[in-house]
């Protein structure tokens with residue numbers, strides 16, 4: 001099982017080495033901004049690296065919203081990030097499920113997702129799997145609770161999209177982790193990536209504050225059980241920099257594969 005971390009984008013491969021990580025995830029542009037991603041000088045190194053590369057799209061992207069001034073730039077920025085992620089050989093581009101505004105019909109959000117994927121197809125396709133991630137908060141989210149996820153997948157399931165399961169978001173979002181993988185796969189048929197994070201906040205809090213795997217309000221063994229059941233590559237998006245993330249990665253290796261825990 002490939003295990004890695006979300007790292008600073010300056011030199012992701014050095015960050016992987018520092019953590020003994022098999023995989024890295026990073027941003028290609030300011031996650032709070034609308035700037036298009038720029039070509040990277042280390043594209044060739046990233047493409048040919050042993051380390052698996054994932055890209056996280058900016059948080060500002062919301063292809064579901066009824067607000068044209070967010071939705072249209074979101075479609076364009078998502079496609080731009082997909083092309084830039086493809087250029088560095090990324091295995092997937094993670095993007096949050098998004099939400100509609102209070103009072104808007106949730107179905108419009110699912111329909112807007114379908115339109116965003118059709119827009120990308122007309123623009124030559126993403127070039128790599130786009131992985132929709134479950135989110136922790138909001139009452140009108142497209143991928144917080146599984147009832148919404150089921151409606152989202154009804155809308156987008158015919159397109160080439162995957163799913164990224166964040167354990168902190170599921171717990172804080174109000175989905176029990178026990179048997180979660182089975183319930184998700186019954187909807188999506190797949191889990192392409194796990195974001196393995198503990199949560200500083202309680203079940204159903206709607207808050208998105210990650211904690212190290214052995215900290216937080218989730219039983220670490222429950223996290224391990226979810227990761228084992230998912231059988232997908234794992235990225236920790238946990239605090240504590242190199243030390244905190246290295247410990248989280250080492251903990252998972254020990255728990256998941258005791259024979260080869262020492263590397």
Ligand SMILES: [Zn+2]
Nearest residue numbers: 133166195237
């Ligand atoms: Zn995440």
